[in-house]
Amino acid sequence: xxxxxxxxxxxxxxxxxxxxxxxxxxxxxxxxxxxxxxxxxxxxxxxxxxxxxxxxxxxxxxxxxxxxxxxxxxxxxxxxxxxxxxxxxxxxxxxxxxxxxxxxxxxxxxxxxxxxxxxxxxxxxxxxxxxxxxxxxxxxxxxxxxxxxxxxxxxxxxxxxxxxxxxxxxxxxxxxxxxxxxxxxxxxxxxxxxxxxxxxxxxxxxxxxxxxxxxxxxxxxxxxxxxxxxxxxxxxxxxxxxxxxxxxxxxxxxxxxxxxxxxxxxxxxxxxxxxxxxxxxxxxxxxxxxxxxxxxxxxxxxxxxxxxxxxxxxxxxxxxxxxxxxxxxxxxxxxxxxxxxxxxxxxxxxxxxxxxxxxxxxxxxxxxxxxxxxxxxxxxxxxxxxxxxxxxxxxxxxxxxxxxxxxxxxxxxxxxxxxxxxxxxxxxxxxxxxxxxxxxxxxxxxxxxxxxxxxxxxxxxxxxxxxxxxxxxxxxxxxxxxxxxxxxxxxxxxxxxxxxxxxxxxxxxxxxxxxxxxxxxxxxxxxxxxxxxxxxxxxxx
Numbered sequence: 001x002x003x004x005x006x007x008x009x010x011x012x013x014x015x016x017x018x019x020x021x022x023x024x025x026x027x028x029x030x031x032x033x034x035x036x037x038x039x040x041x042x043x044x045x046x047x048x049x050x051x052x053x054x055x056x057x058x059x060x061x062x063x064x065x066x067x068x069x070x071x072x073x074x075x076x077x078x079x080x081x082x083x084x085x086x087x088x089x090x091x092x093x094x095x096x097x098x099x100x101x102x103x104x105x106x107x108x109x110x111x112x113x114x115x116x117x118x119x120x121x122x123x124x125x126x127x128x129x130x131x132x133x134x135x136x137x138x139x140x141x142x143x144x145x146x147x148x149x150x151x152x153x154x155x156x157x158x159x160x161x162x163x164x165x166x167x168x169x170x171x172x173x174x175x176x177x178x179x180x181x182x183x184x185x186x187x188x189x190x191x192x193x194x195x196x197x198x199x200x201x202x203x204x205x206x207x208x209x210x211x212x213x214x215x216x217x218x219x220x221x222x223x224x225x226x227x228x229x230x231x232x233x234x235x236x237x238x239x240x241x242x243x244x245x246x247x248x249x250x251x252x253x254x255x256x257x258x259x260x261x262x263x264x265x266x267x268x269x270x271x272x273x274x275x276x277x278x279x280x281x282x283x284x285x286x287x288x289x290x291x292x293x294x295x296x297x298x299x300x301x302x303x304x305x306x307x308x309x310x311x312x313x314x315x316x317x318x319x320x321x322x323x324x325x326x327x328x329x330x331x332x333x334x335x336x337x338x339x340x341x342x343x344x345x346x347x348x349x350x351x352x353x354x355x356x357x358x359x360x361x362x363x364x365x366x367x368x369x370x371x372x373x374x375x376x377x378x379x380x381x382x383x384x385x386x387x388x389x390x391x392x393x394x395x396x397x398x399x400x401x402x403x404x405x406x407x408x409x410x411x412x413x414x415x416x417x418x419x420x421x422x423x424x425x426x427x428x429x430x431x432x433x434x435x436x437x438x439x440x441x442x443x444x445x446x447x448x449x450x451x452x453x454x455x456x457x458x459x460x461x462x463x464x465x466x467x468x469x470x471x472x473x474x475x476x477x478x479x480x481x482x483x484x485x486x487x488x489x490x491x492x493x494x495x496x497x498x499x500x501x502x503x504x505x506x507x508x509x510x511x512x513x514x515x516x517x518x519x520x521x522x523x524x525x526x527x528x529x530x531x532x533x534x535x536x537x538x539x540x541x
Contacts, residue, residue: 001172002157003076008032014040014147016140018345020126022112025062028123032153034066037143038073038108039153041127044143045106049078054098054128056090056181057110058216058279059241060117064088066110066125068160075174076154082174085181088163089241091216091280093369093377094185096132100373101184105130111279114251114366118244133350133374137466182223189224189380192310192372193387201390202230207270210236210382211260214246217280220379229386235270250278252366252378253541254291257284265289272389272396276378282366283378285385287396293541295325295412295500298362300403301384302331305360307391308384310372319352319361321345322455322470323482323498325412328362334407343457343469344484350374351461364414364498404507410500411514415537416486417495417528425485425493428531432471432483439473445520448476473525478502479518483526495532497522512540 014021014037021037028034042048055070057063067088074082083102084090090098092109099107112124127135127143135143161169161176168177208231212218218239225231237260238246249256252275264273264286273286285292292300302318305311319340320328332339340358342348346367352358353371362368367376368384392399417425439452451474456467473481479501486494499518503509512519522528529535 001075003154004157005152005154006032006035007152008036008150010148010150011036015144016126016135018347019113019134020109020124022115022122022124025060025117025119025121025123028066029062034069034125035073035153035155036147036150037125038070039150040143040146041108042073042077043146044139045127047077048074050080051105052081052083052102053079054083054090054095054102054104054107055088056085056095057088058091059087059089059243060112060123060245060278061119061121061243062123063110063243064163066123067163069155070108070110071161071171071176072156072158073154075156075171079174081177083177083179084163086163086166086178089181089216089219091181091185091220091379093281093373093375093380094181094220096128096373096375097185097188098179099128099130100132103130109279113279114277114282116245116249117278118247121244128374131350131354131374134345134347136347136350182220185220186224186228188372189383192380193308193383194390195229197390198229198383198386201386202232206272207232208235208272208274208386209260209263209270210273211252211257211275212236212239213248213250213252213257213275213277214238214240214242215250215276215278215280216241217276217379220280221276224379224383245278252277252282252284253539254284255539255541261286261291272385274382274385276382277366280378281376283368283381284366285381287400290397290400292396292400293325293364293412294362294366294368295327295364295410296400296403297381297385298324298360298368299327299331299407300400301368301381301388302328302335302360303403303407304388304392308387311359311370315359316356317352317358319349319358321348321363322472323414323484323496324362324364325410325500326480327407327410327412330407340460341457343455343466346374346376348457348459348466351459355461357460364412401507408502408504409507410502411509411511412498412500413511413515414541415497415499415519416539416541417532417534418538419492420495420532420534422493424531425495428495428526428528429471429483429485432526436471439525444524445517447479447517447521450474450476473521475518475521481518481522481525483522495528497526497528497537
């Protein structure tokens with residue numbers, strides 16, 4: 001085996017975000033770009049000699065080529081073993097499960113999650129640690145520092161490894177084990193949920209539609225929902241992964257899954273609808289004639305969690321990201337358990353899950369999960385809902401109506417302004433940040449502001465502090481407004497504005513109508529139109 005040492009130099013723009021490093025695919029395909037970042041990961045984690053890694057991705061353009069690079073660089077670094085999904089495919093939650101089940105030292109996940117794929121789309125690389133979760137900032141900061149001082153990387157010279165056949169081979173002294181990407185994950189789901197109850201639900205004529213969005217979840221959903229649980233053939237649509245996600249946008253929200261939403265609101269709608277994203281960690285939940293927001297989905301799962309076998313003993317606690325609606329808080333209060341509010345980014349849930357302080361957690365951006373892995377998990381959320389519906393014996397509409405009657409409804413919406421000029425977006429945030437201390441007692445658009453601040457998080461497990469995590473405005477009537485700049489885009493800046501208002505009746509109203517005063521207050525406070533030149537959000541969810 002010949003190991004080549006390749007001279008290189010630092011490349012700007014390789015600072016990992018909340019979910020690894022994401023760039024346009026063409027950037028990752030530039031000479032040395034991927035190799036530099038992988039070498040920086042090896043340096044940041046103290047090398048890979050003697051270690052076992054998990055490797056897989058969502059199948060987007062450049063996934064197979066990038067996998068071969070990672071394998072050759074792992075072998076050059078002296079890795080003992082790399083466990084890789086067949087055809088280089090692994091959903092993000094399945095990768096997390098494999099890391100934990102096989103007691104690997106970490107893993108490389110090749111994905112840009114819900115971002116578009118293809119030659120003109122996006123690509124991403126994320127390192128997960130031995131607990132199966134995204135690397136914490138203590139690790140990503142070391143990786144970033146390594147990117148700034150690289151002068152060379154090592155890579156084995158070899159033919160591509162055959163990743164189409166399950167089994168073991170060797171690259172030098174490194175064992176390459178190709179595994180079926182679905183098997184271990186499917187076994188985990190069977191341990192968590194009442195599959196017999198779900199089978200009976202389908203046997204009784206229950207119909208569902210799952211949109212895999214031409215992404216990695218297709219094989220998982222087909223194997224579990226149709227082949228194992230008995231959902232009718234064709235219940236899973238867009239089930240074959242595609243390098244460009246069928247030309248679509250693999251983000252499970254009502255905008256990008258419009259055909260599914262239209263079907264769920266039609267006269268012939270199935271009983272249940274769902275979708276998942278590019279790498280399988282996000283979800284969208286619908287019933288006949290109803291869209292359930294991710295915030296409400298998280299709250300309803302928490303309220304009904306003991307109906308699933310793995311959670312029958314109750315929840316240790318729950319956690320949500322700060323921008324997520326406070327519907328979960330109300331459930332936690334009634335259950336008498338802690339509800340933690342964290343910054344956006346799944347890595348912040350890791351400490352709470354590892355310490356046993358939280359069992360369920362979720363984000364408004366369609367991510368829901370539990371302590372079964374250390375990633376959000378789209379198909380897990382779908383199976384949890386099926387378990388709940390099978391046990392409750394009610395429709396989605398009835399279940400949510402009963403939930404809101406008991407807890408109230410947090411009407412909620414997120415407005416995304418995508419590809420905004422970064423300088424303009426930062427100026428908007430800086431100006432609003434400077435005025436936070438003067439806002440209490442003022443009444444933009446007739447809503448009295450009770451308090452305003454910039455969210456900072458003190459981790460109750462390790463004592464670390466994370467600052468500058470979003471601007472919050474709390475109104476006297478219980479409404480809330482949050483401004484954040486997202487780190488998941490690859491072009492310009494994405495300004496996200498989150499709005500919620502609590503109601504104790506009138507639950508069937510249009511959220512945008514209920515939230516109209518909060519939306520108007522957001523415009524008055526931030527002057528979004530004047531500063532960004534945008535008359536309306538690009539995406540409303």
